[in-house]
Amino acid sequence: MELSKNFIPNETEARWYEHWLEKGYFKSEPDEREAYSIVIPPPNVTGVLHMGHCLNNTIQDILIRRARMQGKNACWVPGTDHASIATEAKVVQMLRERGISKSSLSRDEFLSYAWEWKEKYGGIILQQLRKLGCSLDWDRTSFTMDPDYSASVIKVFTDLYSKGYIYRGKRMINWDVKAKTALSDEEVIYKDAQSKLYHVRYRIDRPDGPEEYITIATVRPETILGDSAICVNPADERYKHLQGQYAIVPLANRRIPIIADDYVAMDFGTGALKVTPAHDMNDYQLGEKYNLEVIDTMNDDGTMSEAAGMFIGIDRLEVRKLIVPELEKAGSLVKIEDYNNQVGYSERTDAMVEPRLSLQWWVSMKKISGPALDAVMQNDINFHPAKFKNLYRHWMENIKDWCISRQLWWGHRIPAYYAPDGSYAVAASKEEALAELQQTQPALTAEDLRQDEDCLDTWFSSWLWPFEVFKGMSAPGNAEVKYYYPTSTLVTAPEIIFFWVARMIMAGYEYMGEKPFSDVYFTGIVRDKQGRKMSKSLGNSPDLLGLIDKYGADAVRFGIMIASPAGNDILFDEASLEQGRNFNNKLWNALKLVKMWEGRQSGDAVADSNFAVNWFGNRLSQVRAEVNTLLEQFRLSEALKTLYSLIWDDFCSWYLEWIKPGFEQPINAAVYQQTLVYFEELTELLHPFMPFITEEIYHLLREHKDDLCVKQQKENSTSDQHVLDAGELLKQVISALRDARNKNQIKPKDSINLQIRTADTASYQPIEHILAKQVNAGSIQYTQNDTVPGSIVVAVEKDKFFIESEQQVDAEALKANLLKDLAYQEQFLVSVQKKLSNERFVQNAKPEIIALERKKEADAEARILTIRQSLENL
RNA sequence: GGGAGCAUAGCUCAGUUGGUUUAGAGCAUCUGCCUUACAAGCAGAGGGUCCGCGGUUCGAACCCGUGUGCUCCCA
Numbered sequence: 001m002e003l004s005k006n007f008i009p010n011e012t013e014a015r016w017y018e019h020w021l022e023k024g025y026f027k028s029e030p031d032e033r034e035a036y037s038i039v040i041p042p043p044n045v046t047g048v049l050h051m052g053h054c055l056n057n058t059i060q061d062i063l064i065r066r067a068r069m070q071g072k073n074a075c076w077v078p079g080t081d082h083a084s085i086a087t088e089a090k091v092v093q094m095l096r097e098r099g100i101s102k103s104s105l106s107r108d109e110f111l112s113y114a115w116e117w118k119e120k121y122g123g124i125i126l127q128q129l130r131k132l133g134c135s136l137d138w139d140r141t142s143f144t145m146d147p148d149y150s151a152s153v154i155k156v157f158t159d160l161y162s163k164g165y166i167y168r169g170k171r172m173i174n175w176d177v178k179a180k181t182a183l184s185d186e187e188v189i190y191k192d193a194q195s196k197l198y199h200v201r202y203r204i205d206r207p208d209g210p211e212e213y214i215t216i217a218t219v220r221p222e223t224i225l226g227d228s229a230i231c232v233n234p235a236d237e238r239y240k241h242l243q244g245q246y247a248i249v250p251l252a253n254r255r256i257p258i259i260a261d262d263y264v265a266m267d268f269g270t271g272a273l274k275v276t277p278a279h280d281m282n283d284y285q286l287g288e289k290y291n292l293e294v295i296d297t298m299n300d301d302g303t304m305s306e307a308a309g310m311f312i313g314i315d316r317l318e319v320r321k322l323i324v325p326e327l328e329k330a331g332s333l334v335k336i337e338d339y340n341n342q343v344g345y346s347e348r349t350d351a352m353v354e355p356r357l358s359l360q361w362w363v364s365m366k367k368i369s370g371p372a373l374d375a376v377m378q379n380d381i382n383f384h385p386a387k388f389k390n391l392y393r394h395w396m397e398n399i400k401d402w403c404i405s406r407q408l409w410w411g412h413r414i415p416a417y418y419a420p421d422g423s424y425a426v427a428a429s430k431e432e433a434l435a436e437l438q439q440t441q442p443a444l445t446a447e448d449l450r451q452d453e454d455c456l457d458t459w460f461s462s463w464l465w466p467f468e469v470f471k472g473m474s475a476p477g478n479a480e481v482k483y484y485y486p487t488s489t490l491v492t493a494p495e496i497i498f499f500w501v502a503r504m505i506m507a508g509y510e511y512m513g514e515k516p517f518s519d520v521y522f523t524g525i526v527r528d529k530q531g532r533k534m535s536k537s538l539g540n541s542p543d544l545l546g547l548i549d550k551y552g553a554d555a556v557r558f559g560i561m562i563a564s565p566a567g568n569d570i571l572f573d574e575a576s577l578e579q580g581r582n583f584n585n586k587l588w589n590a591l592k593l594v595k596m597w598e599g600r601q602s603g604d605a606v607a608d609s610n611f612a613v614n615w616f617g618n619r620l621s622q623v624r625a626e627v628n629t630l631l632e633q634f635r636l637s638e639a640l641k642t643l644y645s646l647i648w649d650d651f652c653s654w655y656l657e658w659i660k661p662g663f664e665q666p667i668n669a670a671v672y673q674q675t676l677v678y679f680e681e682l683t684e685l686l687h688p689f690m691p692f693i694t695e696e697i698y699h700l701l702r703e704h705k706d707d708l709c710v711k712q713q714k715e716n717s718t719s720d721q722h723v724l725d726a727g728e729l730l731k732q733v734i735s736a737l738r739d740a741r742n743k744n745q746i747k748p749k750d751s752i753n754l755q756i757r758t759a760d761t762a763s764y765q766p767i768e769h770i771l772a773k774q775v776n777a778g779s780i781q782y783t784q785n786d787t788v789p790g791s792i793v794v795a796v797e798k799d800k801f802f803i804e805s806e807q808q809v810d811a812e813a814l815k816a817n818l819l820k821d822l823a824y825q826e827q828f829l830v831s832v833q834k835k836l837s838n839e840r841f842v843q844n845a846k847p848e849i850i851a852l853e854r855k856k857e858a859d860a861e862a863r864i865l866t867i868r869q870s871l872e873n874l
Numbered sequence: 875g876g877g878a879g880c881a882u883a884g885c886u887c888a889g890u891u892g893g894u895u896u897a898g899a900g901c902a903u904c905u906g907c908c909u910u911a912c913a914a915g916c917a918g919a920g921g922g923u924c925c926g927c928g929g930u931u932c933g934a935a936c937c938c939g940u941g942u943g944c945u946c947c948c949a
Contacts, residue, residue: 006914281949387879391947394877398948495947529886531945562900563887569945571886575901582914589912596911629890638888641899656911663910735918742918748907776909828896840932841893849893849933856894 003595003700007588009552013692017130025068025709026135028075030483036067037075037484039466040136041492041500042144044083045122046090049544051526051534051572052493053125054132055564058557059521060491061134062636065688067488068135069713075484076135077469078126079142082118084411084458085179085187085348091117091410107409114410131545133553133691135709142469144461145412152473153412153461154428156511161426165367166404168359168416172284173403175356177302178349181407182360188344188353195219197339198324199270200332202230202247205255214239214247214258215334217269219341220279221327222319225252225308226297229275231286234260236271250332251323252309259290278357296357300407317352361405361414361454369399372505375515381505382519384634385567388494395498402503404457411455418450463503466490466516473511481512490517493525494567521634524569526560531571547577554690555580561689562644564637583644584693590652591697593660594675602666611766612658613674615727619650620681621719627685628716640689647682654731658770676701684713730767733796737775737803740794743817746807751778755788755802787873795866797859815871822867829860 020026028037038060043053060076068074091114092102102110122143129136142149160166174183198221201213214230227249232239243260263286264273277287278296287294297308304311304319311319327333344353373396375381376389383389405414417433418424419441427433430449438444464473472481486508492501501520508516527533534541548556558580564570623646630639659675661667679701683694687708698708737754746752754777756764761782764771768780783802787793791802792809835841836853 003911006912391878395948398877498947525946565888568880568887573886573901576886578914579900582912585912585914589915591911593911633890635888635890638890641888645899652912653916660911739918742906745906748909748917824896831896835893835933838932842932844932845893852894 003588003592007552007584007693009554009584009692010549012696013131013133013553016692016695017133020135020707020709021138023707023710025707026076026137027139028073028137030479031073033071033073035075035484035488036064036072037077037487038064038489038491039077039469039487040079041490041496042079042081042142042462042465043125044086045080045118045125045143046083046086047125049125049128049132050541051544051560052523053129054544054556055523055526055560055570056491056493057129057132057134058560059523059636060489061132061557061691062561062688063489063491063521065135065691065709066631066713068709069684069687069711071712074135075137075140077140077142078129078136078138079140079465079469080122080126080144081458081462082143082145082411084406084408084455085181087114087118088408088410089179089348110409128545131548131553132557135691140469142465144458144465148471148474149461149464149468150412151428152464152468153456154415155473156464156507157412157415157456157460158426158428160363160368163367165364166361166426167364168361170357170359171362171403172281172355173358173360174344174346175300175354175358176346176349176351177300177354178351179346179408180300182358182403182405183346183353187347189347190342190344193341193343195339195341195343197269197337198327199334199337200224200250200274200327201334202250202274202332204242204258205246205248212242214242214272215270216272216274217337218274219339220320221323222304222311222316223276223279223297224249224274224323224327225304225310226276226278226295227252227254227256227274228277228287228293228295229256229290230258231261231264231273231275232258232271233262233264233266235262236264236266239272250327250330257290257292259286261286261289279355281355284355284357294357298354298356302351302354316354360403361416361456363402363404363460365399365401368506368510369396369502371509372396372502375505375509381515381517384519384521385565387567388497388520388522391494392497392502396502402457404460405452405454406457407453408455411458412461414452414454414456416452418452419444420448424452459499459503462500463507464511466504466508467512485512486515487517489519489521491521491523494522495525497522519634522567524564524567526572527569529571529573531569534572542572542574547574551577551581552584552692554693555584558583558640558690561637561640566634566636583648584690586648586652587693587697590647590656590679591700593656594672594679594701597661597667597672597675600661600664600666601669601672603669610671611726612655612770613671615723615730616650616655616678617674618719618723619646619727620678621717622724623650624681624685624714625716625719643682643686643689647686651678651682654727657774681714683708684711687711726763726767729763729797730770733799733801734771734774736794736796737801740792740803741775743813744792744803744805744807744810746803746805748776750805750807751776753778753804754780755783755791755804756780756799757783757785757802758799760799786869789873793866793870793873795863795870798862800866818867818871822864822871825860825864825867829857829864832857832860 040060041056064074064076094117095102095113126141157166174188176183197217197219199215199217200221201215204212204214206212216230230247232243242258245258246255247258248254249256263282264271275283275286275292277284277292277294279298286292295307297305298316299305302316303313304316306312311322314322324333345351346353373393376383376392383392415428416424416426417430419437423437425433425436427436430446430451434444434446434449466487467473467481467485470481470484471478472485490501504516508514525533528540532540555577559577562576562579623642627639627642630642659671680698683698687694691709695708698704752775754775758764771777772780788802788804790809791804792814794801794803832853836857842850
């Protein structure tokens with residue numbers, strides 16, 4: 001069969017993925033084997049595949065494919081996250097495009113649109129993962145709003161509530177005025193802003209005394225209408241006489257106290273702080289401390305409320321402009337300064353976030369986080385890289401309560417039911433809630449009850465993911481969860497270490513009594529070439545499917561993995577995909593070369609092919625052990641680099657060249673057969689990283705009934721160091737001779753005669769043919785002479801090589817080179833001898849280190865002698 | 875303001891309890907080759923004050939201190 005010039009990925013990939021699916025290789029059922037399970041970090045249903053997913057899922061696929069090839073029962077569970085706020089925003093936008101406003105719909109109507117949207121677009125990202133070659137068990141596809149899953153979320157809520165871990169409280173939260181919902185701290189993005197600092201004076205309320213003012217500075221003058229105090233530092237001499245007095249809020253004409261607290265920085269602004277407990281985090285705390293009035297001047301849509309007393313119904317940002325001339329008119333405005341600060345915006349809607357007082361549901365984190373901190377600190381759960389342990393500990397030790405309610409419709413509705421008098425019950429159903437409330441209010445009916453309007457934070461469902469995908473909560477103790485839980489490895493981004501990883505660990509211990517996973521691999525963030533985070537707004541996110549089309553999935557997997565150690569951000573550059581494609585091509589061409597020999601096998605042994613076969617076998621064993629160690633340490637990119645070099649350099653550049661027969665010459669059948677075995681073993685090692693091309697080559701090399709995808713990898717075997725050393729020496733000699741040819745401008749086609757002076761002729765005899773072929777030598781002889789007239793001398797270790805050629809020797813150039821080398825060697829010798837003459841070194845260093853230094857010394861001395869002799873001869 | 879991380883070749887990065895390191899790889903650069911697997915290739919080469927300073931040690935890219943620069947997280 002004719003093989004194409006280059007590897008053509010697209011058709012091959014589709015064909016093999018179909019085949020693997022058909023054979024059911026990705027399916028997993030509990031059996032007697034050891035389980036290796038991974039749950040996918042569920043992508044948002046709104047998502048499309050981007051570079052972050054590509055990296056993350058490639059890593060998971062590498063781990064799961066390797067486990068599968070090592071005889072473990074590998075199970076990789078796919079699924080998606082309902083992504084409350086992101087999805088609701090998408091649906092609202094879709095409705096707007098259809099001319100429908102969310103406020104015109106009932107909750108149920110809205111939800112039916114949302115489900116419609118989810119069914120239509122929610123699976124796109126999972127389809128895209130197939131293109132990447134991901135070996136997920138598709139029959140297990142889960143969704144965080146599946147019926148059982150939802151029931152479990154509600155069960156967890158009611159359970160935590162009954163344990164007293166969940167409470168309802170009025171707190172200052174970040175308010176998104178566009179989505180009309182609370183945001184977690186993590187969903188607020190701070191941007192630098194050029195603001196104005198308004199200096200406003202408040203008249204001291206002193207009906208009889210002299211007129212006096214106290215001046216405050218604020219960037220949000222509209223909040224003046226909600227002021228309930230002015231605070232100064234108790235040590236501030238400027239204001240000492242005013243402490244305990246009262247001031248009048250401009251425009252509002254309200255009388256507020258002047259209080260003193262260390263919180264106020266004397267050197268910031270005017271040193272006097274206006275306190276607005278309803279609209280500022282810190283002011284709220286001051287308000288609590290001094291029992292100040294809370295005046296909420298803002299509606300949920302960001303417009304001014306009745307309580308503001310003026311500008312009612314106008315947006316707060318508009319009011320910020322309108323209030324300035326009013327203050328000026330009232331004689332209260334002192335001055336306006338430019339001021340650079342950071343302003344929070346909603347991650348989802350980009351609305352300027354307003355701190356707002358709101359009644360929300362909370363999880364009391366200190367009560368549930370204990371075992372989760374210990375598990376990581378005691379390495380019961382291992383982080384890769386371990387440096388993230390510090391970050392984790394810091395957060396866990398300073399953990400704050402978790403606001404779990406969101407003012408959204410899409411998600412799990414909070415199972416709290418309110419009676420008309422405001423009392424409520426938390427229960428899995430309305431009926432149960434009614435029964436509970438009837439104990440104190442027997443006359444209540446179901447019609448009287450109203451369920452909480454809010455939904456739960458998305459992370460309140462995804463923290464159950466590692467066990468609920470196996471129905472560990474909805475069908476406790478079932479065979480699957482017993483078999484697959486705890487899962488083996490979680491692969492995720494460090495940015496969600498708190499949102500998700502920490503909370504999964506907490507939920508795991510709380511509900512399964514065990515950790516959710518043993519290892520956590522943190523990927524880096526994929527950035528563009530300039531180091532910027534990839535984002536839609538920057539438009540620097542490449543089209544992944546387009547890249548797969550252009551380079552092939554294997555090349556994309558290679559490109560994203562080759563320079564991405566765990567936990568390091570990667571600067572993505574298409575050039576690395578090109579490298580991957582070139583690697584594909586190299587493999588393909590090696591296949592073509594080997595296939596050319598298929599019909600040319602003969603029984604004749606080519607003398608020194610045995611050396612090559614023996615050497616590569618040992619080299620393969622050595623690298624296999626290295627790669628296995630690297631993979632066990634989760635050093636995936638190092639493992640891939642090692643394989644890349646084994647295949648490109650050792651296999652293609654050295655081994656295949658060493659065994660390659662002359663033009664249209666036969667190849668020894670045993671050598672050919674062993675070469676097939678080696679090539680297959682290489683595809684085996686590489687398969688987890690580049691599944692498609694390796695499967696293709698495996699089958700093209702020779703007929704196989706099995707597939708590489710499920711082939712069991714060969715176990716580690718030992719390698720013979722002497723053989724490896726002999727191979728290295730041969731490479732070194734070849735390179736040195738080629739270098740000498742190059743430097744002396746001997747054309748590649750020009751043949752040379754080679755004379756070798758060595759104490760160990762026997763070690764060269766088996767490799768004479770290889771050596772001759774690789775350096776284009778017409779003949780090889782051994783000599784006892786120190787010099788060969790008219791030749792170029794090359795020294796490798798203690799042996800000398802004399803190159804004789806037609807080419808005139810350029811004595812000057814040769815001399816210059818030798819002198820340069822001599823200087824280097826002499827300097828080297830000095831450094832080694834200095835070390836060896838240091839008594840403390842000889843006393844303290846390990847014996848093998850000293851032996852090594854002695855060898856260095858002897859080799860350097862031998863080389864220096866050779867160079868000196870050569871110089872004399874010139 | 876609090877905490878963490880990083881700094882190695884032109885670029886991107888390895889360097890795993892301090893000793894095969896006068897420091898490696900890929901890309902880029904330079905030289906020579908269209909050699910019947912591969913020019914998306916082959917054979918070679920050049921390129922480094924391991925951020926500065928101080929310390930520990932027989933020995934430091936690696937450990938400690940300090941300075942500088944960058945990044946991230948939290949407020």
